Amino acid sequence: MIDDSLKKDYLYKIKLINKHNKLYYEKNNSKVSDYDYDQLKKEIIEIESKYPEIVVKESPSLNVGFKPSKNFKKISHKVPMLSLSNAFNEEDLKNFEKKIINFLSLNKNFEIEYSTEPKIDGISASIKYEKGVFIKGLSRGDGIQGEDITENLKTISDIPKTINLNDFPKSIDIRGEVFISKRDFKKMDKKFANPRNAASGSLRQKDPKETKKIPLKFIAYTFGYIEEQKSKTQSDFLLNLKKWGFKTSKFNKKIKGIKNLVQYHKKFEEIRFDLDYDVDGIVYKVNNFDLQKRLGSVTNAPRWAIAHKFSANSSISKILKIEIQVGRTGALTPVAKIKPVNIGGVVVSNATLHNEDEIQRKDIRLGDIVKVERAGDVIPHVLSVNKGEREKNSKKYIFPKLCPSCGSKTVKDFNETTKKFDAVRRCLNENFKCEKIAMEGLKHFVSKDALNIDGFGKKIVEKFWDLKFIRFPHDIFDLDLEKIKKIDGWGDLSVSNLNYAIEKSKEIKLERFIFSLGIRHIGQENAKLIARHLKNIDNFYKLSNEKNIENLSNIDGIGDTQIQSIKLFFSNKNNQNILKKLKEKMKILDFINNKIEGSLKNKTFMFTGKLKEISRAEAKSLVEENSGKIISNVNSKLNYLVIGDKPTSKKIKKAQELNIRIISQDELMKMLNQAG
Numbered sequence: 225m226i227d228d229s230l231k232k233d234y235l236y237k238i239k240l241i242n243k244h245n246k247l248y249y250e251k252n253n254s255k256v257s258d259y260d261y262d263q264l265k266k267e268i269i270e271i272e273s274k275y276p277e278i279v280v281k282e283s284p285s286l287n288v289g290f291k292p293s294k295n296f297k298k299i300s301h302k303v304p305m306l307s308l309s310n311a312f313n314e315e316d317l318k319n320f321e322k323k324i325i326n327f328l329s330l331n332k333n334f335e336i337e338y339s340t341e342p343k344i345d346g347i348s349a350s351i352k353y354e355k356g357v358f359i360k361g362l363s364r365g366d367g368i369q370g371e372d373i374t375e376n377l378k379t380i381s382d383i384p385k386t387i388n389l390n391d392f393p394k395s396i397d398i399r400g401e402v403f404i405s406k407r408d409f410k411k412m413d414k415k416f417a418n419p420r421n422a423a424s425g426s427l428r429q430k431d432p433k434e435t436k437k438i439p440l441k442f443i444a445y446t447f448g449y450i451e452e453q454k455s456k457t458q459s460d461f462l463l464n465l466k467k468w469g470f471k472t473s474k475f476n477k478k479i480k481g482i483k484n485l486v487q488y489h490k491k492f493e494e495i496r497f498d499l500d501y502d503v504d505g506i507v508y509k510v511n512n513f514d515l516q517k518r519l520g521s522v523t524n525a526p527r528w529a530i531a532h533k534f535s536a537n538s539s540i541s542k543i544l545k546i547e548i549q550v551g552r553t554g555a556l557t558p559v560a561k562i563k564p565v566n567i568g569g570v571v572v573s574n575a576t577l578h579n580e581d582e583i584q585r586k587d588i589r590l591g592d593i594v595k596v597e598r599a600g601d602v603i604p605h606v607l608s609v610n611k612g613e614r615e616k617n618s619k620k621y622i623f624p625k626l627c628p629s630c631g632s633k634t635v636k637d638f639n640e641t642t643k644k645f646d647a648v649r650r651c652l653n654e655n656f657k658c659e660k661i662a663m664e665g666l667k668h669f670v671s672k673d674a675l676n677i678d679g680f681g682k683k684i685v686e687k688f689w690d691l692k693f694i695r696f697p698h699d700i701f702d703l704d705l706e707k708i709k710k711i712d713g714w715g716d717l718s719v720s721n722l723n724y725a726i727e728k729s730k731e732i733k734l735e736r737f738i739f740s741l742g743i744r745h746i747g748q749e750n751a752k753l754i755a756r757h758l759k760n761i762d763n764f765y766k767l768s769n770e771k772n773i774e775n776l777s778n779i780d781g782i783g784d785t786q787i788q789s790i791k792l793f794f795s796n797k798n799n800q801n802i803l804k805k806l807k808e809k810m811k812i813l814d815f816i817n818n819k820i821e822g823s824l825k826n827k828t829f830m831f832t833g834k835l836k837e838i839s840r841a842e843a844k845s846l847v848e849e850n851s852g853k854i855i856s857n858v859n860s861k862l863n864y865l866v867i868g869d870k871p872t873s874k875k876i877k878k879a880q881e882l883n884i885r886i887i888s889q890d891e892l893m894k895m896l897n898q899a900g
């Protein structure tokens with residue numbers, strides 16, 4: 225017979241553990257240590273083993289594993305929410321504009337007009353209106369899928385719930401920034417470090433009633449999907465936003481010329497602290513929508529916009545030590561350990577020295593008094609040395625010539641195009657034995673853009689490496705969970721959470737998988753190009769035959785550098801073995817071409833000579849948008865050779881020999897128009 229007080233105690237414990245589960249899994253906010261949680265679970269199990277008839281269906285013993293957070297439903301953005309590339313100085317801006325001018329093949333003196341807008345440091349949101357009614361509100365998420373935070377966004381009074389104006393598009397996503405004013409932040413509980421975190425936390429409250437209590441604001445600045453865009457420019461669109469009832473920034477302004485942008489940036493930087501909200505830079509957007517459309521975007525960011533960050537805060541400190549870190553690609557990065565200083569509210573004790581050349585150029589030495597700068601989310605770096613305060617007996621810093629991790633030879637690559645040696649020295653990892661490189665490779669493997677294993681951060685990789693739990697990527701799928709549970713700070717809950725994340729990561733898109741391998745020169749963009757070309761994992765494995773690697777040179781964007789790097793990767797037996805093991809453990813999904821199939825499908829093109837009005841890069845993206853393919857050799861696989869001004873006669877001759885169709889740019893444009 226179970227007495228009442230025992231039953232009461234048991235039920236109380238069940239209720240408590242489920243409350244902790246809910247807090248942990250649904251609110252990301254555990255109120256109990258792993259130890260206490262495990263203790264509680266143990267007590268429940270003990271009671272149950274003594275009195276099996278007591279078990280209730282809510283017992284953790286009946287609920288194996290835990291469900292993931294389903295706080296908010298994930299919904300795909302109709303148009304991805306991109307991020308912005310950053311610029312820190314005039315040089316970066318000049319490069320940004322030069323690229324645009326080249327891409328659009330504009331006259332060098334063409335004056336681009338920009339819509340300039342303060343970059344509010346908050347949380348972006350996308351609000352869908354159908355026939356003037358607020359239907360759905362999403363967070364940015366990973367840019368492709370956002371979280372459904374409709375109810376929370378509906379509590380923000382700056383966001384209109386209905387818009388009854390004739391010129392408001394029938395179907396549109398309005399995008400902008402949710403934030404908390406500095407004044408309101410000061411009045412809030414001191415639960416958050418800064419207004420941005422507070423806005424993010426408030427917006428993601430499970431209960432919209434909680435969100436409503438927080439004075440969130442919203443400033444609109446762009447659109448995602450739009451049924452019909454009547455504005456011709458971004459600045460016009462911003463005016464429309466205001467007319468439709470959205471708040472827009474009063475600092476939005478049209479500016480032409482880099483010099484003027486820099487001047488405005490400088491002026492703004494002085495007043496930024498007087499504003500009632502955090503601004504971490506100014507966004508410059510090519511104002512003309514037609515030009516924006518032509519420019520398009522790279523993986524994550526548009527070519528037509530950039531965020532010019534405000535310069536960082538800086539402080540003076542002393543170099544105590546110079547450490548050489550070895551990166552995933554073998555790059556030796558010198559890092560100065562400095563006397564801890566507070567820079568803009570953050571204690572900094574490391575500052576990067578970038579590379580060997582940088583140390584030489586600035587003549588940075590041990591014991592030097594240096595100026596350290598920290599800009600937002602960028603790693604702090606040593607800006608300058610105060611040579612006047614240098615001790616008399618200080619010696620020039622000698623950069624190590626051998627890898628500090630494995631002792632093997634290091635080299636600086638010679639760049640054939642620039643005819644210069646690289647500034648970065650690299651470990652050659654001659655026998656593929658460099659531990660640091662392997663460990664950094666693992667960090668990359670589990671990282672956000674690769675396998676994206678939630679909770680498997682850099683520190684955990686280091687810990688598991690030190691404990692010899694992991695040496696190769698596939699070891700991650702063979703981790704002994706019981707052993708992990710015994711490590712300080714780990715318990716049932718965190719282990720099952722980790723296990724869930726690892727299991728989830730086994731199913732992966734081909735392009736992500738290729739990227740995760742960390743092959744030098746194969747970043748996200750190139751991994752995608754290769755995945756699109758190879759389509760499935762079997763074809764990727766076939767690259768172990770060197771002949772198949774050569775075929776990759778048909779992909780526009782994959783050059784000799786990438787080919788050599790892929791060859792080197794596959795020539796290593798270790799890598800081949802890793803691939804084999806990963807294939808056994810993972811489910812690698814075929815490449816899915818999200819693009820609607822255009823009428824140039826299965827057609828290959830090559831260009832020779834200068835094109836009129838558009839650049840090669842733009843012509844290439846036009847062909848690709850319509851599912852055509854660009855190849856870089858005249859061979860039997862080529863369908864069309866497009867000739868511009870002053871074409872290479874050799875190419876034309878070869879095309880004629882192979883009976884390949886030779887067309888003019890106008891003919892290509894006609895094909896594209898038909899396609900569109």
Ligand code: IVH
Binds near residue numbers: 342345348364526
């Ligand atoms: S435009 C493709 N405009 O900055 C254009 N973004 O790093 C992308 N942001 O996620 C957004 N003010 O949270 C744009 N006037 C502005 C902005 C702005 C702040 C934020 C936004 C975005 C991030 C991009």
